[in-house]
Amino acid sequence: MMDLHAVPRKSPNSAYRVYDGQATIVLPDRAEVNVLNEIGSLVWERMDGARTVAQLIEAVLAEYDIPPESARRDVLEFIEDLRQHGMVT
Amino acid sequence: MFSTEVTADPRCVRDDFVPDGSYFDQLEEVFGASSVVLRIGPLEVLLEGLSPRQAEDLGRRFRPFVLGRAACPQISIVVRPAGVEDFLRVRSQGSAETYRLESRRTAEGLTLWSYEFAGRLDHSKGQAVLGIVEEQGDRFDRGLENFLRVLTASYILERGGLLMHASGVVRGRAAHLFFGPSGRGKTTVTLLSPGDIVLSDDLSLVLWNGERFEASGIPFGMAHHRIPDTADSFPIASLNGLVQSQEVSRERLTGARALAEIVASLPFVMQETGQSERALEVARRLLQAVPAYRLWFRNDPSFWALVEEPSR
Numbered sequence: 256m257m258d259l260h261a262v263p264r265k266s267p268n269s270a271y272r273v274y275d276g277q278a279t280i281v282l283p284d285r286a287e288v289n290v291l292n293e294i295g296s297l298v299w300e301r302m303d304g305a306r307t308v309a310q311l312i313e314a315v316l317a318e319y320d321i322p323p324e325s326a327r328r329d330v331l332e333f334i335e336d337l338r339q340h341g342m343v344t
Numbered sequence: 345m346f347s348t349e350v351t352a353d354p355r356c357v358r359d360d361f362v363p364d365g366s367y368f369d370q371l372e373e374v375f376g377a378s379s380v381v382l383r384i385g386p387l388e389v390l391l392e393g394l395s396p397r398q399a400e401d402l403g404r405r406f407r408p409f410v411l412g413r414a415a416c417p418q419i420s421i422v423v424r425p426a427g428v429e430d431f432l433r434v435r436s437q438g439s440a441e442t443y444r445l446e447s448r449r450t451a452e453g454l455t456l457w458s459y460e461f462a463g464r465l466d467h468s469k470g471q472a473v474l475g476i477v478e479e480q481g482d483r484f485d486r487g488l489e490n491f492l493r494v495l496t497a498s499y500i501l502e503r504g505g506l507l508m509h510a511s512g513v514v515r516g517r518a519a520h521l522f523f524g525p526s527g528r529g530k531t532t533v534t535l536l537s538p539g540d541i542v543l544s545d546d547l548s549l550v551l552w553n554g555e556r557f558e559a560s561g562i563p564f565g566m567a568h569h570r571i572p573d574t575a576d577s578f579p580i581a582s583l584n585g586l587v588q589s590q591e592v593s594r595e596r597l598t599g600a601r602a603l604a605e606i607v608a609s610l611p612f613v614m615q616e617t618g619q620s621e622r623a624l625e626v627a628r629r630l631l632q633a634v635p636a637y638r639l640w641f642r643n644d645p646s647f648w649a650l651v652e653e654p655s656r
Binding site (some may be wrong): 273274276 | 598599601603604607608614615616617618619620622623624625628631648
């Protein structure tokens with residue numbers, strides 16, 4: 256699992272569009288189409304190859320009223336999930 | 345995404361033949377000196393190098409889509425004997441395998457190959473070479489049609505349209521598209537619409553004419569080899585993701601979920617990141633212009649009452 260200082264990057268093999276606040280992500284290599292929820296889409300959009308995991312957690316906390324500890328856990332698990340699905344490197 | 349299945353002959357477990365650039369350069373023979381021009385939506389395709397019999401067969405099978413002559417075909421395809429027995433060989437022994445299609449993009453253009461054909465398309469020149477393993481019969485038909493399917497999907501996408509895995513039915517001059525994977529009822533819906541114009545029971549073109557999205561059939565889209573009633577296009581009134589059920593109902597599909605369902609119904613163009621990006625954008629525009637629904641239907645025409653309701 257990534258740590259708070261890691262810088263996750265969108266896979267260059269993914270294609271996506273954000274529509275009505277939610278991201279639809281296509282992985283041509285895997286013939287998969289994935290839909291992220293609103294908070295996941297926010298993390299995805301902010302994942303610019305410069306922000307650390309800690310900064311992504313801060314971005315979520317700035318937009319949503321969520322306890323910091325659960326935001327930290329959820330974002331870490333979410334990014335790990337994206338990584339295992341080949342959407343993040 | 346592409347639903348054709350091939351049942352393996354247990355004897356056919358050999359290596360694939362991968363066509364490289366030199367393979368196409370050394371193809372010289374043609375089947376004959378005849379030609380046919382097909383109109384597929386906005387695309388005019390000139391097929392050259394055909395034998396008189398091939399040209400006659402194509403002219404008969406694709407009749408609504410055959411033009412007398414090409415004003416200015418966007419793509420010219422020279423059809424040649426492949427000189428090999430197969431390109432891809434069925435891998436499995438005795439069981440079905442999903443239809444395989446390989447592709448490679450190089451400076452020379454896009455190369456596609458499958459079991460019975462290999463083709464190379466130079467987009468910038470609008471020229472293609474197509475090698476087919478047999479002169480007539482199912483393998484000739486399948487090779488030609490599958491190459492044209494992929495070529496059409498790629499061409500239409502570049503012009504802001506889509507080739508959708510969807511049946512299309514026109515009622516009251518408005519087209520309704522019914523999409524979903526094989527077995528969801530795309531053909532069934534067309535059979536339950538006997539008085540209507542059927543554009544396709546398997547693959548429909550979604551075209552952007554600069555003002556609105558329209559649908560038309562393609563000559564080789566039909567899973568059961570039924571040629572569409574017309575080559576005309578019609579404004580699209582609804583997109584319907586099919587679910588077979590005992591009840592008849594529908595609900596609006598919106599947002600990212602709708603977008604995901606549409607792009608999951610696009611054969612051939614979701615295998616490369618660049619084309620996937622483009623397809624997502626075209627699908628997003630389509631959903632802004634045309635309502636999409638999940639449609640539960642049973643084996644009778646009662647679903648039409650819902651489909652014809654004004655959008656909500």
